[in-house]
Amino acid sequence: MTDKARDGEYDDLLDAIEDGEGYYVECASGHGWLPPRRVCPDCGSRELTETPFPESGEVATYTTVSVATPQFSADTPYTTAIVDYGPVRVTGLLRGVDPDDIEVGMPVGIEVGERETTGDRAVVFRPR
């Protein structure tokens, strides 16, 4: 891992997920986003409040990647999934399940893991 500056609210979010206190930001109209956001791109509201992730989300779609970038070469094959947490969707690595057993709609929880290739942190989902 290279010694580099933190990426502000992104790394703050990962810290929070590690502490079991992951959150997204939400406007009064119920549009959810991952930080950093100063304005809701859907409705223009600047009143965004931190809201805890629900206990689990559902896999919306996923792919098992065989040809990766150099930053993920030792991780292959790995599964990237987009998970639906209600007002917000999150992209991460889906672990702890055989790719053949993954189903759209399956419930997963969120945590922080490491990339095998670089040791960098990554959002990780596991079946609940």
Add this chain to the structure above:
Amino acid sequence: MSHPRVTGVGLTPFGKHSERTGRDLFAEAGLAALDDSGVDPDDVEALFYGNFMGELAEHQGHQAPLMAEAVGLDVPATRFEAACASSGAAVREAVRHLRSGEADVILVGGSERMTNIGTAGATDALSIAADDLYEIRAGMTFPGAYALMARAYFREYGGTREDLAHVAVKNHDHALPNEYAQLRSEITVEDALDAPMVAEPLGLYDACPITDGASAAVLTSAEYAEEHGFDAPVGITGTGQASDRMALQDRDHLLKSPAASKAADEAYADADVGPDDVDVAEVHDCFTIAEVLAIESLGLYEDGEGITAAREGETHVTGEMPVNLSGGLKAKGHPVGATGVAQIASITKLLEGKSSWSDDVDDARVGVAHNAGGTVASATVHVLEVQE
């Protein structure tokens, strides 16, 4: 309104030219376009140039003046970067300048050098068109992103890997007579289905190749073309552009490309035509599923119905709605920054009656070019028509 004319076009052969520099690629295409047009190079007033990964592939930023110099032009030169829609965006700005009367002659084009950094390097470079924090760090590659959309599409509308294989087979067929195409070989559905997986459910034959190449076009005002007696029957009559949320996770839909739909609506309204008027289309099939999404975004097919178009032969040259007669990105190749203008070149030659397939679509009057960046967070659509 008199529409800007495509007065000349030029391409390098698309393929693996690992040792050729970007500037040499663009010089070949740019000079070919100038020669094809017959325009006096001294009349060119600006260069609008598309390139995506020059910093990563060649350690070369600030490419536009370098490229103007490479084609012997001393004009204001600007680079456009919209990922794989970079030169589509350049075309749009040229059209707007020409329409406003700000200029009469603009050279547009693009180039990309990719194979010199290898498959892993190119995969990495392409990936930065996605959201670094929330997509790339979750392992999303470009094939991976389109695989996520393909699975969502299959789940909502149905469709199989075999349907996608038919898109690849068709586009390989179309590329066979294209002397500029990278992959001029017939393939079968079985070949495509048996190929190694890249990002499940997309395999190697669902993906466009990694390509070096350049494209250019001389766009002129109709008045300039007429004054100088140029034979330039094809005009760009409609232009549209739109953006979407950068990350797939932040979109309303995982199985549609609203930016392309918006760009198409704008371009059609601009040209005063509709999807029913389109005779031929060049669409951004960086992956087979992308062609399906594109023909639906363009309104050529209803949502959920584009998936069977290739299998039914409808988008083949012999079908009712030929799509990607150049071979598309899939078989012609996809030198990212050059693709948008290469599509304009393909449609122009087709409508002029000078392409290998022109005789097969000899009543074609209206063509559309759909160029997409990222997972269609950027889209440009242009309508080209034979002018009376």
